[in-house]
Amino acid sequence: LECMDLLQVMQNELTCTICMNYFLDPVTLDCGHSFCRPCLFLSWDATQTPMCCPHCRQVSKKSDLKTNTQLRNMASLARQARDDPVDGSQEQICEAHDAAKWVFCDADKNLLCGLCSDSLEHMLHNHRPTQRAAEEFREKLLKRMADLWNMSKQLQNNLKLETCKAESLEEYVDIRKVMIRAEYQKLHQFLCEEERLHLVVMEKEANEYLDKLEESKIRIIQQIENQREMFRELKDMCHKSDVELLQDLGTVMERTELVQNQMPQLVNPDLTSWCSTGLLDMLSRFKVDNVLTAETISQIMSLSEDVRGVLFGNNHHTMPREPQRVRSFAAWGNHTFISGRHYWEVDVPRSSNWVLGVCKDILIRESDFIIDFKESSLLFALKLNDHYYLSTNRPLLVHHVKMPVGKIGVFLDYDKGIVSFHDAADGSLLCSLAPSTFSFPLKPFRCVDAAYWEPSGDVLLMEVTGLIRG
Incomplete structure (x- = not known):
């Protein structure tokens, strides 16, 4: 006892x-x-x-x-x-030899008796006792469950990310309404109807993105549940007897691979920027040529890692870099603005982090420089998860608008303290910074995180090396 x-x-x-x-x-x-x-x-x-x-x-x-x-x-x-190594049930008795099936054939994935395993049909195949085979398959199932669990955690993170995007987008839409209304005040009264239509379309587009984000969240939740259900099924399968486990193995490994390959794509809510009627013509009246070109750049400086980290974040070490080839550069022009309205266009790279705008005279110290962000008006293009985002420092805000291709137009109304950025192709508004009071000279500024930088006219050839700052 x-x-x-x-x-x-x-x-x-x-x-x-x-x-x-x-x-x-x-x-x-x-x-x-x-x-x-x-x-x-x-x-x-x-x-x-x-x-x-x-x-x-x-x-x-x-x-x-x-x-x-x-x-x-x-x-x-x-x-x-x-587990009884020899199951006496009728299903586990070899009809040909009237003997118990206790050997598992790796080639045919079948249970055999000892005599069958020695036959000409199976003698060249790998054979293992059912207990050993079942334990090895349990190990494979456990590894597959570990993969499913890790993917489930990634889906949880993606769910949080999509939820944050939806919340951010709702807040951003309210802010962007204010910017759009302010932009339309520059034009005559007959543009009010266009303004109203623009807001309606933007809200409709935003609602569509919100619906997409909601659908994406539902897909992620469903995928999480599917993976947990598959996880439970694999767990229950592991607890079956050796014979049941091997008999029911079937296509379970293929189904788990199918579940693992169904990673939902994330949504990037980029709103369309509309062109305001007559705005590009109005901006062209104040156009300043040859700003930040090879002929008008007064200073070019390679960034130290400390300065680079301030502008582009400190996560660039996660990207492969070639010493002596990957560089980051800052350049500011010889133009100085102390009054009036000015508009200029600057080429920006399509696949690199960059900063563009105006700033106070920069203090150069040895191989570094000091830039006062409080006295600067800057637009950032920074990369996160293979997607580029636009953001500003005044206010500190991510702008949910599509990344322009080609040139960016910068409009400065020094006397009213206004700085806005536009898609130079059609003059559509990218963002308008909060009004400020300028009491110091301003210089045009551009900074690029690049692998190759060749000033030829106003052309830059670059490769991305940086990541968006947190």
């Missing part, structure tokens, strides 16, 4: 209290309680913080749980001892 009690105790110690089966890939928490890794992951809500022990509710400080190899090996032995 004591031996039976001891055996029962040992079996209990090798049993997960969540699924009540022998451990699969067991992990031990800070409190000392152990669980199957799949059971523990499924018991934790994906957004739960902090993670608690399902048994005693103690907070687990470990984020990277290691497999308890001793428990895993003992549970594997107990599972093998539990």
